[in-house]
Amino acid sequence: MFPVVAAALVDASGRVLVQQRPPGKHMAGLWEFPGGKVERGETPEAALVRELAEELGIRVAASALRPATFASEPLDGKHLLLLLYICEEWTGEPVALDAVALRWVAPAEMRGLDMPPADAPFIAALERLA
Numbered sequence: 001m002f003p004v005v006a007a008a009l010v011d012a013s014g015r016v017l018v019q020q021r022p023p024g025k026h027m028a029g030l031w032e033f034p035g036g037k038v039e040r041g042e043t044p045e046a047a048l049v050r051e052l053a054e055e056l057g058i059r060v061a062a063s064a065l066r067p068a069t070f071a072s073e074p075l076d077g078k079h080l081l082l083l084l085y086i087c088e089e090w091t092g093e094p095v096a097l098d099a100v101a102l103r104w105v106a107p108a109e110m111r112g113l114d115m116p117p118a119d120a121p122f123i124a125a126l127e128r129l130a
Contacts, residue, residue: 001079005048006035007087008068008126015106016126019099031113044083058092069125071118082118
């Protein structure tokens with residue numbers, strides 16, 4: 001099993017930031033929540049703070065991350081445990097440092113995006129929070 005963390009960055013209008021995976025990466029072209037793998041010795045929150053800085057160039061306090069839901073599913077012979085956090089406070093403007101593009105969308109608009117299978121169940125949870 002490998003743990004992965006992701007953030008639903010929510011702006012003042014209730015839109016959520018998604019990023020498009022670059023060519024050459026697994027699931028290239030799909031839209032996903034920013035985040036990544038939890039490294040050995042890291043807490044999920046510390047991993048997400050690190051990943052958001054690396055992928056988007058923003059600063060997030062661990063205290064600004066609110067656990068929302070999770071997904072559990074097989075992936076490439078391993079088992080993925082994906083933890084989704086809600087984040088409404090950060091410093092800096094998100095920039096696509098590790099993605100092809102960024103897009104702010106209403107949760108319902110995510111239904112029209114090609115997203116990884118593990119991310120799809122998060123849409124309904126985000127719609128309920130809106």
